[in-house]
Amino acid sequence: MADDTKRPGDEPFEEGASAQGAPGSDAREENDAHEEADAEAVNADEASAEGIEEDELTVQDILDAAAREVDEPTSEHLADLKRVTAEYANYRRRTEANREVERERVTVDVVKGLIPVLDDLDRAEKHGDLVEDSAFSTIAAKLRSSVERLGVKPFGTVGEPFDPTIHEAIFQLPTAGIESDTVGDVIETGYFLGSSLLRVAKVVVQVPSDG
Numbered sequence: 001m002a003d004d005t006k007r008p009g010d011e012p013f014e015e016g017a018s019a020q021g022a023p024g025s026d027a028r029e030e031n032d033a034h035e036e037a038d039a040e041a042v043n044a045d046e047a048s049a050e051g052i053e054e055d056e057l058t059v060q061d062i063l064d065a066a067a068r069e070v071d072e073p074t075s076e077h078l079a080d081l082k083r084v085t086a087e088y089a090n091y092r093r094r095t096e097a098n099r100e101v102e103r104e105r106v107t108v109d110v111v112k113g114l115i116p117v118l119d120d121l122d123r124a125e126k127h128g129d130l131v132e133d134s135a136f137s138t139i140a141a142k143l144r145s146s147v148e149r150l151g152v153k154p155f156g157t158v159g160e161p162f163d164p165t166i167h168e169a170i171f172q173l174p175t176a177g178i179e180s181d182t183v184g185d186v187i188e189t190g191y192f193l194g195s196s197l198l199r200v201a202k203v204v205v206q207v208p209s210d211g
Contacts, residue, residue: 108193111152115191115199118147118154122189153192156201158183166190168200175206182206 121140130137162181190201
């Protein structure tokens, strides 16, 4: 008579259950997961590198962008262009003004060196040494003409009203028949350079007489 009683260990072997419960199966699954993650990271890096290579600018791209900017400049670049243009215009004005100031300064230095010579010519003329059509008279005329071309204007003549801003009174001479201070004699001629006063005129002033 057969014994139907089941003893421990008589259960049939199930392959799936044995695989799941086998020692080390969890470690293998974890290793597989790490390998898959590493592979995905490598693929992502390669894709990123490919994207960078595809997006790199060429010289032609830069030239085309510059041409488009010239044809259709942005409002920001238009503002920059207007600012640069204004700054350049201001620079030119300052440069021209500085050049004019420097030119006038040099002219003043030259004329101041010639003023004593002009004074000598005036004294020679008063003493009758500048005889008309003489060589000395011709040289004096040329020198005076050259100085005037530089923008120098002499002033101070007998009979003009006395102006203390441009005349220096050396002597006051009471004179009958005049109603206001008048230049009676010019000791030294005054000079203007354009609108700038180079030297005042030294004069004898005729003043109204009480008697």
